[in-house]
Amino acid sequence: xxxxxxxxxxxxxxxxxxxxxxxxxxxxxxxxxxxxxxxxxxxxxxxxxxxxxxxxxxxxxxxxxxxxxxxxxxxxxxxxxxxxxxxxxxxxxxxxxxxxxxxxxxxxxxxxxxxxxxxxxxxxxxxxxxxxxxxxxxxxxxxxxxxxxxxxxxxxxxxxxxxxxxxxxxxxxxxxxxxxxxxxxxxxxxxxxxxxxxxxxxxxxxxxxxxxxxxxxxxxxxxxx
Amino acid sequence: xxxxxxxxxxxxxxxxxxxxxxxxxxxxxxxxxxxxxxxxxxxxxxxxxxxxxxxxxxxxxxxxxxxxxxxxxxxxxxxxxxxxxxxxxxxxxxxxxxxxxxxxxxxxxxxxxxxxxxxxxxxxxxxxxxxxxxxxxxxxxxxxxxxxxxxxxxxxxxxxxxxxxxxxxxxxxxxxxxxxxxxxxxxxxxxxxxxxxxxxxxxxxxxxxxxxxxxxxxxxxxxxxxxxxxxxxxxxxxxxxxxxxxxxxxxxxxxxxxxxxxxxxxxxxxxxxxxxxxxxxxxxxxxxxxxxxxxxxx
Ligand SMILES: Nc1ncnc2c1ncn2[C@@H]1O[C@H](COP(=O)(O)OP(=O)(O)OP(=O)(O)O)[C@@H](O)[C@H]1O
Ligand SMILES: [Mg+2]
Numbered sequence: 119x120x121x122x123x124x125x126x127x128x129x130x131x132x133x134x135x136x137x138x139x140x141x142x143x144x145x146x147x148x149x150x151x152x153x154x155x156x157x158x159x160x161x162x163x164x165x166x167x168x169x170x171x172x173x174x175x176x177x178x179x180x181x182x183x184x185x186x187x188x189x190x191x192x193x194x195x196x197x198x199x200x201x202x203x204x205x206x207x208x209x210x211x212x213x214x215x216x217x218x219x220x221x222x223x224x225x226x227x228x229x230x231x232x233x234x235x236x237x238x239x240x241x242x243x244x245x246x247x248x249x250x251x252x253x254x255x256x257x258x259x260x261x262x263x264x265x266x267x268x269x270x271x272x273x274x275x276x277x278x279x280x281x282x283x284x285x286x287x288x289x290x291x292x293x294x295x296x297x298x299x300x301x302x303x304x305x306x307x308x309x310x311x312x313x314x315x316x317x318x319x320x321x322x323x324x325x326x327x328x329x330x331x332x333x334x335x336x337x338x339x340x341x342x343x
Numbered sequence: 344x345x346x347x348x349x350x351x352x353x354x355x356x357x358x359x360x361x362x363x364x365x366x367x368x369x370x371x372x373x374x375x376x377x378x379x380x381x382x383x384x385x386x387x388x389x390x391x392x393x394x395x396x397x398x399x400x401x402x403x404x405x406x407x408x409x410x411x412x413x414x415x416x417x418x419x420x421x422x423x424x425x426x427x428x429x430x431x432x433x434x435x436x437x438x439x440x441x442x443x444x445x446x447x448x449x450x451x452x453x454x455x456x457x458x459x460x461x462x463x464x465x466x467x468x469x470x471x472x473x474x475x476x477x478x479x480x481x482x483x484x485x486x487x488x489x490x491x492x493x494x495x496x497x498x499x500x501x502x503x504x505x506x507x508x509x510x511x512x513x514x515x516x517x518x519x520x521x522x523x524x525x526x527x528x529x530x531x532x533x534x535x536x537x538x539x540x541x542x543x544x545x546x547x548x549x550x551x552x553x554x555x556x557x558x559x560x561x562x563x564x565x566x567x568x569x570x571x572x573x574x575x576x577x578x579x580x581x582x583x584x585x586x587x588x589x590x591x592x593x594x595x596x597x598x599x600x601x602x603x604x605x606x607x608x609x610x611x612x613x614x615x616x617x618x619x620x621x622x623x624x625x626x627x628x629x630x631x632x633x634x635x636x637x638x639x640x641x
Contacts, residue, residue, distance in 0.1 A: 166530075166531050167530075168527060168530070168531070187535070188530050189530045189531075189533055189534055189535045189536065190533075191531065191533075192531065192532055192533030193533055198531045200528065200531070204525055204527075204528045206520070206521050206524045206525060206528070207524060208520060208524060209517075209520070209521070209524075213517070217517070217521055217529075217532050217534075218532040218533050220514050220517055220518065221518060221529075221532055221533035221534040221535075222533045266532070270532060270533065
């Protein structure tokens with residue numbers, strides 16, 4: 119279980135996360151809904167150790183993430199797909215997918231197993247595998263970013279506005295893939311941020327509302343209004 | 344015409360030495376995004392360490408063939424002692440800071456190193472040419488070559504090829520390329536970016552120190568060598584396009600040849616040729632021969 123305890127983040131004296139506390143129960147899907155600028159990306163980046171906490175704590179299964187270096191999140195099994203897909207342009211799609219296994223020094227059989235399961239979930243990635251990361255369309259990039267996060271995520275996966283900018287057909291495809299992930303990886307904890315919750319109805323267990331850096335529990339039905 | 348070929352070898356051998364500085368500068372710039380003025384110091388420190396160990400070996404009566412491992416070990420020693428240390432104590436604090444600040448910090452470091460070198464090695468020139476003597480000369484078609492110069496050219500080629508292989512085919516190379524392309528995403532994928540910075544910086548220090556060590560058999564070492572090295576190295580890196588390995592190699596060759604041409608036709612111009620070439624290239628291609636505004640680095 120990933121838990122934020124009164125997490126506070128400031129940018130130059132400006133408080134962007136205001137003592138945020140919430141839990142991500144293991145094996146459940148949580149959607150975080152909030153307008154532009156509400157603090158969704160900041161929340162995920164803080165969990166990933168890219169932004170410092172000015173107060174509070176973040177723990178995973180009781181372990182304080184303050185004791186883990188920023189690059190250590192991946193080794194703990196926390197995968198992250200940023201809002202803007204961020205492929206390594208000079209690497210092929212497959213090299214992008216394999217980058218975390220290289221960084222984490224995973225053995226060959228684990229690497230093959232993880233790549234195989236990602237290709238099985240998203241057969242379209244296998245077709246793209248030789249394409250340079252820099253040549254993908256926005257939608258393709260989002261899929262590869264999800265695949266790359268899944269290569270890392272054994273415990274938690276954080277997806278920042280995965281549906282943003284996807285054409286309706288692609289968004290549907292992405293939602294179906296997420297449902298498959300949910301179905302096949304029962305232990306995986308998901309946190310998905312969205313500015314509107316429409317596409318996530320089917321897979322979501324619970325919803326959090328974020329507004330100006332404050333987080334509260336809500337229901338999907340409420341969030342739709 | 345007989346004089347042009349020895350001049351050419353001369354020019355290319357000098358180009359090889361400049362290349363060792365420029366390629367390290369370019370590597371450090373692309374990975375750490377710091378233009379390291381103190382890079383020239385590693386060249387002269389490499390030279391001082393090499394003449395010191397070489398001088399000791401000669402006075403101990405060791406075989407002159409040991410000069411070659413000594414040159415290599417000197418560079419490795421400088422890299423191992425100074426690379427991780429300088430990165431962690433000075434360079435790290437300038438990451439993401441304005442360029443003016445980075446240049447001031449590394450320039451200060453350069454000045455400190457200059458004084459330290461005078462303190463430790465004195466202000467007189469040092470020579471240790473055992474490596475050049477032992478290799479001798481060869482005569483091809485009536486022209487005499489210093490074998491040592493041919494070795495320098497071959498070593499520069501080896502470095503270009505090795506760096507390219509390192510980047511393309513090794514785990515470390517891929518991690519470096521990923522950090523160059525996107526440090527933040529690299530970190531979220533488990534790459535220890537700090538360690539990558541430290542390693543890349545140390546490789547840069549090694550290459551500069553190797554250049555300095557290799558320069559000693561033909562030209563010795565005296566105060567001012569570091570300053571000359573950084574200015575030339577920067578000119579060559581800029582001509583090639585900052586961040587371009589092959590660009591630095593080509594630029595070094597062009598600068599080397601331009602000096603040969605100057606010696607042949609207008610000797611007075613020889614010292615300014617690198618800067619004339621830089622001026623012309625940057626006027627036509629502001630990002631250097633191999634660079635563009637958003638060129639992939641390394
Ligand atoms: N690097 C930064 N420096 C200063 N302020 C920042 C920085 N990054 C974000 N902010 C501020 O923090 C607040 C939250 O931003 P954040 O990016 O987390 O919002 P978001 O919910 O992800 O929005 P969006 O839906 O537009 O992606 C905003 O007010 C933003 O201006
Ligand atoms: Mg955002």
